[in-house]
Amino acid sequence: MAPLLLLFLLPVLLLLAAADAFPASCLNATCGGHAIHYPFWLNDSTSDCGYPGLGLVCENNDTLILPVKLHRYRVGHIDYQKHTLVVSDADVVESEIDYGCPRLHVNLTIDYASSWLQLTQSDSNVTFLYGCNKNLSSSSSAVELRGCPESFAGKMSFVLLDGVATGTEAYEYECEAVVVAPVLEEHKKELENASSFGGPGGVVWAGFQLEYSAHSPQCDRCERSGGWCGYRHNQTNGGDMMFTCFCNSGPTSHRCGTYCYSSHALLSSGSLLCF
Structure with a gap:
């Protein structure tokens, strides 16, 4: 019964592990009615889980801003299926x-x-x-x-x-x-x-449309292994940004590993349960 109980508990354990492994900026957030998902992130933390240049700023808890070359662009819509977003120059006010x-x-x-x-x-x-x-x-x-x-x-x-x-x-x-x-x-x-x-x-x-895409071998490798591509400040090297692959088991510098669970019942059938 113990292996069977563990199988029921495993999804819960994995969710708890993910919550501990991923920094707060990796988790889904909202701002002004916008849902912020990977590869976007709120750039108010030292751990940046997402693509460089896709860090967003939430102003006054209601306006989502995309900084580009030190200039501000107001985010109107993000389409995570088509990998596009509509932005407008934040210098222009409604009046x-x-x-x-x-x-x-x-x-x-x-x-x-x-x-x-x-x-x-x-x-x-x-x-x-x-x-x-x-x-x-x-x-x-x-x-x-x-x-x-x-x-x-x-x-x-x-x-x-x-x-x-x-x-x-x-x-x-x-x-x-x-x-x-x-x-x-x-x-x-x-x-x-x-x-x-x-x-x-x-x-x-009304703005204009931008397309975002991953063109980094490091991010591709990380994502194929089930991780989230990100960058963290290297505290031992003057605070430089260091590539990080955020995994359920914790952050790594390369890719997520493969973890397998085995029990006597599974081994007798010659199978392993891998995640």
Whole structure:
């Protein structure tokens, strides 16, 4: 009876072991109605269980933020089945949608050679030109922004829907700032067709799509063994991040092992119960 009892208790023991083995950032969490699962994690702990660059910040317990190159992007939705998420520039506040002048300050910068995040085919670009001394209305893709602070100084601001703007154009029209922003192609088309979508501010607020994927041999090996890929601070080496494979039995530096349970009944049949 003892081996049979152990078989019933084993799932419970494994769950308890997992709870002890995985740090708090590995366990499911919520923020503002978003469920946060692996490979995302809340980056408020020293043990980071998940992909580098996918650490999220929960602001005021209701706003989920994805930091990219020290800039903040508001998370609107995460699709764990399709490995995509929709984000928008956190610089844009909801009130700017009504005024018609979304204020962006930085271009999205992604190191495509090393980043876990990539833009998708659902995205397209628009270009914002702020504080221009000359009128761009002659451009067929230019839409003038209303309510920008620069307008009180007699300057004009525009968004180019074809997403093309160079430093030469900015110089030619004497613009103070130029920012290229990714948006969802379907929403930009509504703006091109003069559909009611909240104007340029509504398109930027709706955000754009990013795809996340694992392209690390270490993470692939860890995940195939049943673990969670992560990184921890190496306290003995100046706090550098050290690859860690979080397993039911505890963290390892490589992969999870295979553990087998045997009983006299199982051995007599020539079988082992492995986990």
